[in-house]
Every structure is written in structure tokens, then in C-alpha cells.
Amino acid sequence: MASEKIVWYKVLDNKKELPEGRVKTVTAAHKGICLTHFEGKFSALDNKCPHQGGPLGEGSIENGMLRCPWHGWDFHPCTGLPPGGYDDGVETFEVKEEDDAIFIGLPEEDQHETTVSDIMAETMVNWGVTKVFGMVGHSNLGFADAMRRQEEKGRLNFYGIRHEGAAAFAASAYGKLTGKPAACFSIAGPGATNMFTGMWDAKVDRAPLLALTGQVATQVVGTGNFQEVDLVQAFGSVAEFNHRVQSDSKHAELMSLAVKHAILKRDVSHLTFPDEVQERNTKPEEKPQTPEKRITSLEIAPPKQAAEDAIALLKKAKRPLIVMGHGARNHKKAVVQFAESLNAAVVTTFKGKGLIPDNHPLGGGVLGRSGTPIASWFMNEADLLVAFGASFSNHTGITSKKPIIQVDFDPLALSKFHQVEVAVWGEISRTLEIFENELKGNINTFDQTQEIAERWDIWKKEKAKRLLETSDTGVSSIAVFEAMNQLTPENAVMCVDVGNNAYSFGRYFESKEHDFLMSGYLGSIGFALPASIGAWTAVGASRPVVAVAGDGGLCQYLAEITTLVKYEMPVKLIVLNNHELGKISKEQRAGEFDVWKTSLSNPNFSEFAQSCGAWGHRVEKEKDLTKAMEALFNQKGPAVLEVITDVNLI
Template sequence: MEKKIIWHKVLSNKKELPEGRVKTVTADHKGICLTHYKGKFSALDNRCPHQGGPLGEGSIENGLLRCPWHGWDFDPCSGKPPGSFDDGIDTFPVKEEGDSIYVGLEEEAPHKTTVSDIMVETMVNWGVTKVFGMVGHSNLGFADAMRRQEEKGNLNFYGIRHEGAAAFAASAYGKLTGKPAACFSIAGPGATNMYTGLWDAKVDRAPILALTGQVKTQVVGTGNFQEVDLVQGFNSVAEFNQRVQRDSRHAELMSLAIKHAILKRDVSHLTFPDEVQEQPAKPNSKAQTPEKRITSLEIAPPIEAVNDAVKLIKNSKRPVIIMGHGARAHKEAVVKFAESLNAAVVTTFKGKGLIADNHPLGGGVLGRSGTPIASWFMNESDLLIVFGASFSNHTGITPKKPIIQVDFDPLALSKFHKVDVAVFGEISRTIAILNTELNGEINTINQTEEIAERWKIWKTEKAKRLLETSDKGISSIAVFETMNKLTPDNAVMCVDVGNNAYSFGRYFEPANQDFLMSGYLGSIGFALPAAIGAWTAVGDSRPVVAVAGDGGLCQYLAEITTLVKYNMNAKLIVINNHELGKISKEQRAGEFDVWKTSLSNPNFADFAQSCGAWGKRVEDQNQLESVMKDMFNQSGPAVLEIMADVNLI
């Protein structure tokens, strides 16, 4: 039975292809080299039979069509090579109707399920539905499988401008939701560009899935173009790290990758050789689901640890609770526990906002980016109860006080020094058990009046600092005091690295916002790509606000175009002082000369406008509130540039 020929219009006007010229056109999914030679239009397969060169980008020389990649010649009408060679090109029927040119192709066969289809469907079934990345020559088969899922409404793919931004966006998504998103790249440089963002996710315990293309298996190890041993290269960052093979159990491999990311709160990496991506799936292959594949994580602590913790709490008069990022999913339980103890609650910088500053027991952020309130209560305490914090130097939790540490990760317990009671357990489950065992036998004093008094002292100090002005720019405290007035209470806040972050931690007073930052890695440039990841998690249901310095923003400045492309309702506040101010400060502190920290910046507001976003610059502190209000009233992406004095932080 003859196959049906489908005619496809490939040229609306014959004048678009002059005599003696060639061009690439597409009919259905087929690439065609359309030629115009001696008054005749002809259609040839666009792939040269030798290296796959695009013949439509070649030229007709001396009556022959020349491949642009290696110069092999073919007849521009018949596709035959000169002489006795038999490596000719397939041709297709052509017809002219008026000024239009049509190419006839056999009806396209139905799509056959591929390995990539099975793996992408499995990925979606496990809840990985947000992917950030770039489509390129070594990941096209997998990308096509994602396209099919996106057309079904099961997945969202966000094309970014740099793979590093893709990894940061996926990291931020994981930090905010506790669920993995994926970052996606080609082989070689695309994959290596993701490395920093993957380390950010790893050290901050955010689940993330990295998907990389790879050159064909047959040329691995030969020094092929863009060949990098990605399994070896990702060994140090990925908890799960596998090359997908032709005979792999493909659905199981994807399930294991995502399971590791979720349970280990870590990086999983799969790399896909080019030829495997389009390989037909094995007969009866089916996508997997997470049903009955993940156990409950409500781990109860050992009874001995509970008894020791209860004894310390019963004997305490002035306990202070410290919440870290690891307590994010349990903040309501922790705050209720604090209320039962009348204990002050302070947070690490990564845990900022887990309790509102205006809560009667809220003591702000502890450590270098924090407030004197938090450190005062820690120093006056007789017991520290630490939930989900890691005791980093930046936070400065003192080892000189009795400590109860509760964490889901046994390796995090007593990591840097011995604590009095190390409690391995899921935080909410542990608190429920502590409440039962304490049974109201609590002898703590009510610290709320002291907390209010310490806040009064600190706000008086802030008011004095707000009076400090300069001809060189606006002070950071003025920026964050204005943000305290105008930032929506339910915003997701994405914070960069540098002086802007220190000032943010110290002066911004959280209400019910969530905060995302590059914690342990401390990677400059985090804020803008993090806003992309945050927006994909919350959409327009919550405002997304990013705060960056000029140094950080320039790392991924082009991603403003990503905000515009997807109409992401994200607000970016950039503090521009033309300097890597934190580094200058460190050079002075180390008694070095200040060297190579000055910056030459664009007008960021104008740049944002050129990308299609709202953008304004503020140089006068008296205009700050009105312009910031205008920014928050915008319905799409917006950039507010604030000219600041680097010394007023």
C-alpha cells in the first residue's frame, strides 16, 4: 500500500529564493535543502550523508551543491554526487502553485515512545515538573520528550540565558518547597556551568536534579568536541550520579535519582549520551510512580535523648530557642513550643523570618548578619535549644552554654563540638514528644517584657543611624527601613551575597515572608536566578522580591530577559555603590590596600527597560519611598536601582 503524500508549503513567494541559491526549510519535522537551479526548484534531504552538515547553508558552485562543512559536492536537483560515488541525497517531490512552493512528504509515522519519554514521564510522576535550562545539540532527544509533557500541561520548562542561573533557580525552588526541580544542559561547558549552583544546593541541603546531555558513547574518550567525563566530573557534588546506558532500567534509574534527591536532600545527576535519548523504549516499558517508594520521615528520637532533654528543660529558667534553616518546615511547631516555655526565639541568618520580628518572643537574627537583641538573649540564657541549625562560625552559637540540639541528620549533631544533648529525630515529632514528657512541668520565666525592651533599645539605635546621610548615596538602613514599610508580608525574599546581605539581615524586619539565600556556599549572584526559581514555585500567588548588590547582579544580569520572557512578577532591588564593598571592607580589616574592588556599572534601570521590564533609578533619599511604592504596584518584572554610599551599611 502506497503511503499518502502530504504537501507542505515551504515558500510563500518564489522570489525569496533567487536563481542559483539554496536555503533550509522545514516540512513537518523534516529539514529540507531547497534549491533553485536553472529555473527549477528542487527539495533534497538537508543532512549531508557524511557528517550531517546542513546543505541548505551551502552554496551552488560550478553547477554543484557544496556541503558547508567539508566541501563535498552534489547535483542541486537530483542529489547525486559527481562520478561513480553512491553516497547521494534523498530528494522529495516539489510543486509550484502560483508564487508558492510545496514539498511532498510521506505521511509522518506516529511517534514511537523513546527512552527519554519513559524517563521524563517518570520524572513528572515523582513531582519534578519545573525544569530550568538550555536546549542544545547534545540534549535534543530528551528536550523533545519534555516538550511533549509540556504540551500535555504536565511540565514547565524555563529557558534561561546561562546554565549557572538554571542551577541556582532549581536550588532556590528546592529551598523554598522542599521538593526537587531540575536543571538541564548540553554536554561539556553547559554541564560545567551548572556546577556552582549544584554546590549551593548541596551544602544548603536542597534537593535538586541535574540532567545533562552527553556526546555519543562511541566517541567518549577520544577527545571529541565538548566531551567531558561528566560522571567523573560530578562525583564530588552529586550524591547520585549515573550515566544512562542503552540497557539501563530507565524508569527505575530516574526514580532512584529523584528518591536520592528527596531523602538525602542532595544533588542527583543523570547524563544522557546522545544516541540513548532517541532510542526506542523497550517493549512493555512503563513510567514509574513514587507510590509506596518513600517511607515516612516522622522519625521519633531515642528515649534516652528525650529524657536528657526534658531534664535540662525542667531545670531551666531562661531557655532560648535557636531556629536554623533545617527547621523551615516545622516553624509553627517550634514557635508554639517556645510559647509554652515563654522563651525567646532567635534564628540563624539562613533561618531569618521563621519567626516574625514583631512576635512577642521574636529576637531577630543571631550572628554577623544579625541584631544585638539575638546575641543578648543567647548570652543571658541558661539553656540553648537548637532546631535545624548547623553551628557555623557565621552564626556564632556559643558552646559555653548548655545545649540541646535537635536535627533530622545524625551527622549534623555535635558536628563541630560536643553538645549536652544530641537529639536525632524529625523536629515536629520530637517537639510533640517533648510536650508530652514535660506535661506542663516548666519553671521558666516570661521573657516577653525583656524582648520588648531590647527591641526598643535597638530601634532607638536604628533611628540614630537613619539620620546618617551622605552626598555619595543613600544609606542601606534607609533602603531597608523603606522596605519594612512597603514589602508585602507574604513575599518570598531572595537575598544576594555582600554588604547588601549583611544590611538586609540586620535591618529588614520580617513579618510572614520566606527568605532564600546562598547560605554555606555564599555565592555572589544568587538573588536574581533565585527569584526565577521562587516565582515558578509560587506564581502570582505571592510577591517575589530579590535584593542584590551591583557586583552580584552583574553575575547573571541577562536573566532579566528571562523574567520578561515569562512575565515573572518579580521585583528586583539593586543597591548600586560601584564597589565590591564587602571585599573592600575585608581588605581594610586585614590591613591590606583596597585593590581592584571598584566597579564600572551600566545604568541598571535603563538596562531593565531595554529588556522590556519596568526600571527606575533613585538617587535622592526623599524619593525612595514613592518610587519603591511604584515598583511594588507594577504587575510584571521590575527593577529598582538605588544609588548607595558604600560606607553607610
């Protein structure tokens, strides 16, 4: 029989790197080796102790024996044999010296055999999930290796983040912007539980998301093993599709169903991969799947009676108001075209900010607590509200005292909080086609264009007055957003945090061709910076990405600035630093409580950014704001502008 082919790998450039009596871990091909230098001889042993897999290369030579660092078992440094003639020694490999270098000879590696993880990773990519945010660790290495192979083929991008919570927020933001799922990825236990908040953010804002978690071996689930959490049970409340991958699962089908649920339900899917399953070889008949003929069109027409009732109300309306929520994001052109046929004002929820530009003749700005007096004025004057993809939350400000037509793809969202006159279940663009066909020649609405322009003029004069309010404590938020109105690229994706900065943003920043991403229903602080990572992976160099955060929110995921730097993401981050959780202080006062525990001790954010390798600059005076913001937007790479602001000038 032919002998095995031996391949030689250089593991030390200079043998002086390993002194006499010492050991170290080296890697040859994919194999971990314990390299020893004992009694003048270099030897190579399998790095795994045969008992618990302890890394022998991290051990030490004591009394002439190599001691395992995990449980103290001894092996001879050259032969790998234990004392006393036991049969649990470790394998040894050939070593040779050439000049001063050390080489190890190993049998030629076998070709890679397809694993469960390979089948599932390829199926995931085939279904369009090509962006993954996460952290590689001990309980997800098999699936990580499968994703590595997909990335090497140019079919997937993996972004290593600094906290799994940021991974989930990035995936959520990607889903909100594109309507397609990205994946977040973690180890078992704490890595997985760190993703929980971002998963909920995606769920309540109806963004598709795929969560992938490693898991300890199936046999120890439920025993209190290290980092053992029953993740199927833990994620039962947040994941619409929630399964443990098993050895006998239909692996490609399981991944297909997970992605399909995320897309069609606009919800969270979760798969957890026990350690022993990830590297298991597949059966020859198992092949990756594709979405071909597996997913239906969503162009659903509304029930006939609902459409007729809605059309009857529209024919009678003189001053209809169009309300666009986040659910109308993919239909904004159709909704605006419909509004133009009615000459009706269009306002948005905060989550829907920017779906119609503020400089559009029919644009009325944002409704509710983060909104403008323009939107609230038209709400008051309307004789009919036509809401598309809006959720009617308390923050939105849609009055229930007006006749309402509500159009939504989700029947559970219709009349969710109170009865509406006409609830229309259907895909928005398809529904609008029916409305427009039936309304031809039957529109009797008042042209609101001139009135909208007048209300904007009044609001802009009010903003100009507020700009005169100054302070020695810091710059006003009004001044910050007015500078952004002048200098922010008109097609930027804007990622917004939670807090007073968000309220000011909604009220003062004037949208053009922007898209806006925020933690809407969940209202989770810390969203903006991780969201900008997800946004950049969606748009790349085609559009600028801007994140706006308060000091409280930014500190939640501050280390992700290093992620921007590592992947050369040219995100522009503006942080409003008032050394306070200003929104909470405001709520304490409103509730007639004492202001308590809301002050913050912050780093110099601009210097922190510089230490991470990004551009950073700090502004303390309003006179320096415009020049600094111009410099921010002129940077080619990631950049942070810190503005010291007055908490009372919002």
C-alpha cells in the same frame, strides 16, 4: 502494495524569497530540507550531508554543483547525486508550485514511538519534578523533546534561561523554598560545568535538586571529543546519586532512584544522557514509574535516651533560648508553638531569617554577623540553647559555652563542629510532640516576653539614629531597608544576594510573614536574581517575589532579567549600586591590606531593565526613595529599582 500517502507542506509563501542560484534550509513537518533554485527549477533535498550530517541548506551552488559547507563535497542541486557516479547521494522530494508559493511533498509521518527519554521524563514528572530550568542544545535534544511532550500535556513547565548557572541556582532556590526537587538541564561539556556552582549551593544548604545533562556519544567519552567531559566523574563530588544512562539501564527505575535520593537525602542527584541513548526506542515492557509505595514517611522519633536527657535539661531551664536554622523551615509552626509553651525567646540563623516574624512577641531576630543586638543579647543571657535545624557555622554566632540541645534529622549534623550536651536525632515535629507531652506541668521558665519588647525598643531607637547618617555620595543602606520595611508586601518571598547588601538586609529588614532564600553555606555571589526565578515558579501568583542584590552580584547573571520578561514573572528586583565590591574592600581593610581591584564600572541598571522590556527606575537621593519604591511594588510585571548607595553607610 498501496503507495505511501504524501502530505504537502508550504515552505515558501513567495518563490521570490529564493533567487536563482541560491539554496536555503526549510522545515517540512519535522524534517530539515535543503531547498534549491537552479536553472529555473525548485528542488528539495535531504538537508543532511551523508558524511557528517552537514547542513546542505547552508552551502552554496558553485560551478553548477551544491557544495556541503562542512567538508566541500558536491551534489547536483536538483538530483542530489554526486559527481563521478558515487553512491552517496542525498534523497530528494517532490516539489510543486501553487500561485507564488512552494510546497514540498513528504510521506506521512509515522506515529511517535516511545523512547528512553519519554519513559524517564514521564517518570520524573510522576515523582513530582514538574519545574525544569535550562538550555536546549545539540547534545540534549532527545530528552528536551520528551519534556516538550510532557509540557504539551500540561504536566511540566520548562523555563529557558540565559546561563546554565542561573538554572542551577533557580532549581536550588525552588528546593529550599518547597522542600521538593526541581531540575536543571544542560548540554554536555560547558553547559554542564556551568551548573556546578548552583549544584554545590543546593548540596551544602540541603536542598533537593535533580541535574540532567546531555552527553556526547558513549563511544567517544574519554577521547577528547568536542565538548566531551566525563560528567559522572566531574560531578562525583557534588552529586549524591550520579549515573550515566545506558542503553541497557532500567530507565524508569534509574529516574525513580535519582528523584528518591534527592528527596530523602535532601541532596543533589545527577543523570547524564549520552546522545545515542536519548532517542532509542524502549522495550514494550518498559513503563513509567510512580512514587506510590516507594517512599517512606520521615516522621522519625528520636532515640529514647536522647529524648529523656533533653527533657531533663528543659525541666531545669529558667531562660532557654530557641534557635531556628534553615533545617527547621518545614516545622516552624511547631517550633514557635513549643517556644510559646516555654515563654522563651526565639532567634534564627541568617538562613533561617523569617521563620518567626520579628513582630511576634517572642521573636528575637537574627544571630551572628548579619544579625541584631537583640539576638546576641538573649544568647548571652540564656541558660540553655535549644537548636532546631541549625548548622553552627562560624557566621551563625551560636556560642559553644552554653548547654545545648541540638535537634536535627541528619545524624552527621549533630555535634558537627563541637560537642553538645544532648544531640537528638529525629524529625523535628515528631521530637517536639515528645518534648511537649513530657513537659506538661513541668515548665519552670521565666516569661521573656516583656524583656524582648524592651530590647526591640532599644534597637529601633538605635536604627532611628543611624537613619540620620546621610551622604552626598548616595543613599544609606539603612534607609533602603527602612523603606522596604514600610512598603514590601508582608508575605513576599525574599531572595537575598551575598555582600554588604546581605549584611544590611539581615540586620535592618524586619521580617513578617516572609520567606527568605539565600546562598547560605556556599555564600555564592549572584544568587538573588536566579533564585527569584525559582521562587516564582514555586509560588506563582499566590505571593509576591522580591530580589535584593548588590551591583557586584547582579552583574553575574544580569541577562536573566530577560528571562523574567519572557515568562512574565512579576519579580521586583532592588539593586544597591555603590560601584564597588564593598564587602571585599571591607575585608581588605580588616586584614590590613590595601584596597585593590574592588571598584566596579556598572551600567545604568534601570535603563538596562527597560531595554529588556521590564520597568526600571533609578534613585540617587533619599528623598525620592519612598515614592520610587511605591511605584516599584505597584508594577504588574517584572520591575527593577536601582538605588545609588554609599558604600560606607551599611
